[in-house]
Amino acid sequence: xxxxxxxxxxxxxxxxxSLPEDEQHLVELAREMCSNAYAPYSAFYVGAAIILxxxxxxxxxxxxxxxxxxxxxxxxxxxxxxxxxxxxxxMTKIAVSARSNRVKVEDPVxxxxxxxxxxxxxxxxxxxxxxxxxxKEDGKVVIIEKIQDLxxxxxxxxxxxxx
Ligand code: THU
Numbered sequence: 001x002x003x004x005x006x007x008x009x010x011x012x013x014x015x016x017x018s019l020p021e022d023e024q025h026l027v028e029l030a031r032e033m034c035s036n037a038y039a040p041y042s043a044f045y046v047g048a049a050i051i052l053x054x055x056x057x058x059x060x061x062x063x064x065x066x067x068x069x070x071x072x073x074x075x076x077x078x079x080x081x082x083x084x085x086x087x088x089x090x091m092t093k094i095a096v097s098a099r100s101n102r103v104k105v106e107d108p109v110x111x112x113x114x115x116x117x118x119x120x121x122x123x124x125x126x127x128x129x130x131x132x133x134x135x136k137e138d139g140k141v142v143i144i145e146k147i148q149d150l151x152x153x154x155x156x157x158x159x160x161x162x163x
Contacts, residue, residue: 006152011143019133019141023093026051027133027141029059030095034137037061037074043102046074046109050082053090053128058082075115079122090126094119099137108134108142116151123147124156 013019016027026049033047039062046062060078064071072080075096082091098109111119111132123130129146144150 008149008152010145010149013141013143014139016135016141019143022051023095023133026057026093026095027097027135029057030097030133031099031135031137033059033061033074034097034099035061038063040064041066041068041071042100044098044100044105046096046098048074048078048094048096050078050091050094052082052086053092054086056086056089058085073112073115075111076118079115079118083122090128091119091122091130092128093131093133095133095135097135097137105136108136108140110134110142111150116147117155119147120151120154121157124154 016024019027029049030047033049034045037045037047039045041064048060050058058078058081060074060081062071062074063077075094079091096109096111098105119130123146132144132147134142148154
């Protein structure tokens with residue numbers, strides 16, 4: 001048996017103002033987008049903003065539904081919108097933020113497994129990293145260099161392609 005090890009390297013800044021201007025802007029947009037969430041059930045408001053290779057920015061927010069599983073996270077709302085408005089254009093960076101008026105959000109929001117899978121497939125297809133900037137309404141920003149880092153040993157769907 002061979003023991004293998006996976007390591008995750010990521011960065012943090014204490015304040016959004018320590019980031020380059022384009023990333024600052026993206027994080028601020030994600031923070032603003034929390035206000036567009038439709039989250040009457042969880043009262044957890046999430047915003048996402050994606051910048052594409054062509055310079056366009058597409059945003060999203062979580063959209064819930066009384067039939068709970070029918071809702072969608074902010075990250076997937078933004079990524080699906082980006083891919084349908086600009087098909088095939090690489091998604092370079094995604095910022096995600098969250099706030100709540102029901103609970104105290106202590107840490108930067110971190111994407112759920114389903115969102116990691118969806119974002120990973122776009123990253124894998126575009127053959128270029130999609131950087132992630134995770135935050136809450138204020139304070140530190142966690143920087144993940146590529147989605148793959150959040151989904152080690154990921155399922156690529158390659159096995160599903162016809163030969
Ligand atoms: N949610 C997101 O939109 N993104 C995340 O990264 C975590 C969770 C949403 C789903 C649901 O509407 C609410 O937050 C509570 O889980």
